[in-house]
Amino acid sequence: xxxxxxxxxxxxxxxxxxxxxxxxxxxxxxxxxxxxxxxxxxxxxxxxxxxxxxxxxxxxxxxxxxxxxxxxxxxxxxxxxxxxxxxxxxxxxxxxxxxxxxxxxxxxxxxxxxxxxxxxxxxxxxxxxxxxxxxxxxxxxxxxxxxxxxxxxxxxxxxxxxxxxxxxxxxxxxxxxxxxxxxxxxxxxxxxxxxxxxxxxxxxxxxxxxxxxxxxxxxxxxxxxxxxxxxxxxxxxxxxxxxxxxxxxxxxxxxxxxxxxxxxxxxxxxxxxxxxxxxxxxxxxxxxxxxxxxxxxxxxxxxxxxxxxxxxxxxxxxxxxxxxxxxxxxxxxxxxxxxxxxxxxxxxxxxx
Amino acid sequence: xxxxxxxxxxxxxxxxxxxxxxxxxxxxxxxxxxxxxxxxxxxxxxxxxxxxxxxxxxxxxxxxxxxxxxxxxxxxxxxxxxxxxxxxxxxxxxxxxxxxxxxxxxxxxxxxxxxxxxxxxxxxxxxxxxxxxxxxxxxxxxxxxxxxxxxxxxxxxxxxxxxxxxxxxxxxxxxxxxxxxxxxxxxxxxxxxxxxxxxxxxxxxxxxxxxxxxxxxxxxxxxxxxxxxxxxxxxxxxxxxxxxxxxxxxxxxxxxxxxxxxxxxxxxxxxxxxxxxxxxxxxxxxxxxxxxxxxxxxxxxxxxxxxxxxxxxxxxxxxxxxxxxxxxxxxxxxxxxxxxxxxxxxxxxxxx
Numbered sequence: 001x002x003x004x005x006x007x008x009x010x011x012x013x014x015x016x017x018x019x020x021x022x023x024x025x026x027x028x029x030x031x032x033x034x035x036x037x038x039x040x041x042x043x044x045x046x047x048x049x050x051x052x053x054x055x056x057x058x059x060x061x062x063x064x065x066x067x068x069x070x071x072x073x074x075x076x077x078x079x080x081x082x083x084x085x086x087x088x089x090x091x092x093x094x095x096x097x098x099x100x101x102x103x104x105x106x107x108x109x110x111x112x113x114x115x116x117x118x119x120x121x122x123x124x125x126x127x128x129x130x131x132x133x134x135x136x137x138x139x140x141x142x143x144x145x146x147x148x149x150x151x152x153x154x155x156x157x158x159x160x161x162x163x164x165x166x167x168x169x170x171x172x173x174x175x176x177x178x179x180x181x182x183x184x185x186x187x188x189x190x191x192x193x194x195x196x197x198x199x200x201x202x203x204x205x206x207x208x209x210x211x212x213x214x215x216x217x218x219x220x221x222x223x224x225x226x227x228x229x230x231x232x233x234x235x236x237x238x239x240x241x242x243x244x245x246x247x248x249x250x251x252x253x254x255x256x257x258x259x260x261x262x263x264x265x266x267x268x269x270x271x272x273x274x275x276x277x278x279x280x281x282x283x284x285x286x287x288x289x290x291x292x293x294x295x296x297x298x299x300x301x302x303x304x305x306x307x308x309x310x311x312x313x314x315x316x317x318x319x320x321x322x323x324x325x326x327x328x329x330x331x332x333x334x335x336x337x338x339x340x341x342x343x344x345x346x347x348x349x350x351x352x
Numbered sequence: 353x354x355x356x357x358x359x360x361x362x363x364x365x366x367x368x369x370x371x372x373x374x375x376x377x378x379x380x381x382x383x384x385x386x387x388x389x390x391x392x393x394x395x396x397x398x399x400x401x402x403x404x405x406x407x408x409x410x411x412x413x414x415x416x417x418x419x420x421x422x423x424x425x426x427x428x429x430x431x432x433x434x435x436x437x438x439x440x441x442x443x444x445x446x447x448x449x450x451x452x453x454x455x456x457x458x459x460x461x462x463x464x465x466x467x468x469x470x471x472x473x474x475x476x477x478x479x480x481x482x483x484x485x486x487x488x489x490x491x492x493x494x495x496x497x498x499x500x501x502x503x504x505x506x507x508x509x510x511x512x513x514x515x516x517x518x519x520x521x522x523x524x525x526x527x528x529x530x531x532x533x534x535x536x537x538x539x540x541x542x543x544x545x546x547x548x549x550x551x552x553x554x555x556x557x558x559x560x561x562x563x564x565x566x567x568x569x570x571x572x573x574x575x576x577x578x579x580x581x582x583x584x585x586x587x588x589x590x591x592x593x594x595x596x597x598x599x600x601x602x603x604x605x606x607x608x609x610x611x612x613x614x615x616x617x618x619x620x621x622x623x624x625x626x627x628x629x630x631x632x633x634x635x636x637x638x639x640x641x642x643x644x645x646x647x648x649x650x651x652x653x654x655x656x657x658x659x660x661x662x663x664x665x666x667x668x669x670x671x672x673x674x675x676x677x678x679x680x681x682x683x684x685x686x687x688x689x690x691x692x693x694x695x696x697x698x699x700x701x702x703x704x
Contacts, residue, residue: 065580105576170551173576175528176583178544192530199522200623224457224525228417231528271552 024095025054025087026340027080028333030135031062031101034154034234036075037329038083043095043337051330055086063103063155065174066233073116076101096126098336100135100328102155105172128336132328133159133172139331140290140322143338147288148272148319150265150308152295154237156182158268160276168275170268175233181264183237183295189257190243191227191236194220197253205253207246214242240295248301261295262304266311269319279316286318292328376447377406377439378692379432380685382487383414383424383453386506386586389681390431392439395447395689403682407438415455415507417526418585425468428453448478450688452487452680454507457524480688484680485511485524491683492642492674495690499640500624500671502617502660504647506589508534510620512628520627522620527585533616535589535647541609542595543579543588546572549605557605559598566594592647600653613647614656618663621671631668638670644680 024043029036040054059079064072076099084091097117104110113129121127137149137159148160156179157172175184194211196202198220208220215226227236246254269289273279278287289312296305309321324331376395381388392406411431416424428451436443449469456462465481473479489501489511497519500512508531509524527536546563548554550572560572567578579588598606621641625631630639641664648657661673676683 065576103580106573109577168552170553171547173544173547174580176540176543176579176588177547177576178540188528188530191528192525195523195525195529199620200520200627201522201619221458224417224529225461227528228455228526236528267553268551275552 023089023093025084025089025093026333026336027083027094027097028135028329028331028336029076029080029097029099029101030132030327030329030332031072031076031099031103032132032151032153032155032328034237035060036062036079036101037327038079039327039329039333040083040087040089041330041333041337043340051326053330054089055083056329057082057086061232061234062101064101064109065103072101072103077120091121094121094125096128096336096340097121098128098130098135098332100130100132100332100335102132102157102172104129104131126336126340128339130332130335131157131159131169131172133157133169134161135332135335136292136324136328137161137290137331138335138338139292139326139328140324141288142326143331143334145335147290148269148276148278149290149292150269150296151292152182152261152265152304153293154183154234155179156185156265156268156293156295158265158272160272160278162276162278166276168272170271171264179264181261181268181295183240183293184233185264186243186257186261186295187236187239189260190239190246190254191223193253193257194223203253205246206249206251207243207254210242210246211239214239241299244299244302244304248299258302258304259307262307262311265295265304265308269308269312270315273312273316273319279318283316284318286320287316288322289319290322290324292324375441375445377436377441377445378685378688379435379446379449380487380681380683380688381428381432381449381451381453382484382679382681382684383428383451383455384484384503384505384507384680386589387412388414388427388431388453389679390435391679391681391685392435392441393682393685393689395692403678405682406441407435408681409434409438413584413586414453416453416461417455424453424455429472443473446473446477448480448688448692449473450480450482450487450684452482452484452684452687454484454509454524456481456483478688478692480691482684482687483509483511483521483524485509485521486513487684487687488644488676488680489513489642489683490687490690491644491678491680492676493640494678495683495686497687499642499674500621500628500630501642501644502621502648503644504534504613504617504656505645506535506586507531508537508617508620508645508647510617510624512624512630514628514630518628520624522623523616531616533613533620533647535592535645536585537616538595538609538613538647539588539591541612542591542598542606543575545605545609546575555605557598558601558603559595559606562594562598563591566591593651596651596654596656600651610654610656611659614659614663617647617656617660621660621664622667625664625668625671631670635668636670638672639668640674641671642674642676644676 029038036059059075062072062075110129117127145161146163158170194208381390388411411427414424414427462481469479497513498515510522513519546560
């Protein structure tokens with residue numbers, strides 16, 4: 001394993017060419033727009049229930065579109081190194097790594113990431129790079145790639161697979177390219193509503209007081225400076241609970257933003273389901289709809305996730321919602337585990 | 353005059369405490385989202401027609417919200433230094449400076465900029481800091497602050513003054529906070545439409561081929577990487593002519609985006625006019641409506657500026673459009689000139 005400048009944790013490791021079977025582990029990494037989680041699970045099978053997660057580490061955002069390629073890689077390398085150290089394993093114990101990161105949108109992104117991983121890990125280690133949505137789907141289906149996942153956290157994406165390996169996605173293009181259903185999108189629309197009310201271009205809304213209070217600002221004028229001081233997507237998405245509370249208190253502007261978000265999220269799911277014909281010819285065939293992310297969690301009265309499911313099942317009554325019991329990083333690890341198991345069984349599925 | 357590290361041009365200058373009356377000049381600076389223009393005009397009066405602009409220099413963006421405070425200041429200092437050198441004047445010849453920059457949204461922004469200018473220029477120099485919209489208004493009214501200006505270039509803002517000095521603004525809050533009528537806003541909506549069509553969430557549009565051709569990209573997948581590679585607002589706003597051409601060719605999606613932009617821009621103007629009662633009690637009093645920026649220029653068939661005027665004059669028939677003959681940087685210089693002239697006449701108007 002090569003060393004990465006400025007990355008602590010690899011230093012104590014040696015680099016044998018082959019990993020021993022005993023103590024072999026798999027690393028699963030989920031890199032979302034807000035943070036990056038790595039889990040280390042044993043490569044041995046079958047699994048016990050609950051899943052034996054040997055270690056779990058967390059770092060900041062590793063979406064290269066948000067923080068840049070260098071910072072994204074440094075974060076990924078650090079979180080993997082720390083997970084290994086915490087699990088008392090050496091890099092030579094690793095038999096597979098699945099990196100599931102937001103911002104992997106194109107085969108070239110995937111290839112660049114694989115090349116970089118190949119420089120870090122010995123040649124026998126199986127490497128998989130996917131969009132983080134794929135790991136989120138796997139977290140709901142215990143590693144099986146079938147159905148549709150909807151992620152709505154800081155960002156949003158819908159991603160689906162058919163049983164025979166076809167795939168499709170919708171949204172996930174980030175804030176500039178219209179991911180309005182996301183936590184960022186909801187928050188940006190709420191801040192825009194505050195500016196419009198202040199300007200005289202839009203109706204009065206309790207969002208003004210609630211957002212200014214939350215941010216400790218005195219006037220909507222100051223909102224502009226606050227916004228451009230640091231445009232990290234996760235920072236802006238932190239306003240989500242304020243928007244939900246404002247809607248729950250009966251504010252029409254906030255309610256309209258959340259209803260709009262429901263429409264956007266449902267439209268992403270339906271676009272994927274339609275393209276993959278997950279509902280079969282009559283639209284009624286059953287398929288898993290995995291729901292992930294803080295936007296989809298139930299609140300007091302506003303349950304965006306439930307509204308989205310209602311909207312999707314009107315068109316596709318066979319969609320059965322799954323709220324995963326394990327986190328997406330475990331989904332990433334299960335994905336690698338399944339791929340290796342398939343190879344051992346002679347049934348090779350190419351995840352890369 | 354203090355030296356700024358890394359800024360060429362000041363070096364040869366001396367720093368006498370008082371400026372001589374002969375050869376005195378005024379610097380006017382217009383700092384927009386795309387570039388920064390500085391003009392140097394004589395302080396003597398009355399003016400000849402055409403205006404005797406002694407020199408004109410251009411640099412990159414100086415909106416601190418877009419490029420950061422340090423880079424913005426460096427650009428501003430360089431562009432002023434170069435204008436003086438080109439006009440064969442010394443800093444000691446300067447009797448007033450008006451800096452009109454996008455991104456000055458709050459009294460604190462203004463004060464920080466004034467403090468910084470005060471460190472650079474001798475104490476006798478009159479300093480004025482305004483939002484760039486104020487200079488754009490002055491460019492249409494030859495320095496008189498009355499009426500409303502609409503700027504729609506990379507960004508957009510509407511800004512108005514009453515004759516007795518009350519002022520109001522709308523929009524100008526940047527892309528995160530909903531400036532959808534701007535060149536950036538139009539371009540971002542067009543790119544979003546491409547992603548939505550590709551996803552299956554929106555109708556097919558010629559914007560897909562036209563934008564991909566313009567950017568030299570092979571597939572909408574690549575648009576995401578292109579977008580986040582460099583999020584400078586001006587770079588994204590460069591897609592504007594592609595959107596206008598697509599609309600002129602009859603594309604419904606592009607037409608809808610431009611009509612939406614007209615609605616947004618007219619709504620900004622109307623909000624300012626209403627708050628200042630520029631149209632008087634019956635809404636019919638005459639007032640200048642100064643139109644500035646590339647979004648408002650006529651194209652083959654699509655004339656966004658004309659559509660906005662039509663929309664505004666339906667509510668305020670007294671609005672008379674002005675397309676300035678001088679540029680906003682000259683407007684900034686005229687603003688400083690007018691303020692000094694008022695002081696000399698004993699009629700002090702505090703622009704700061």
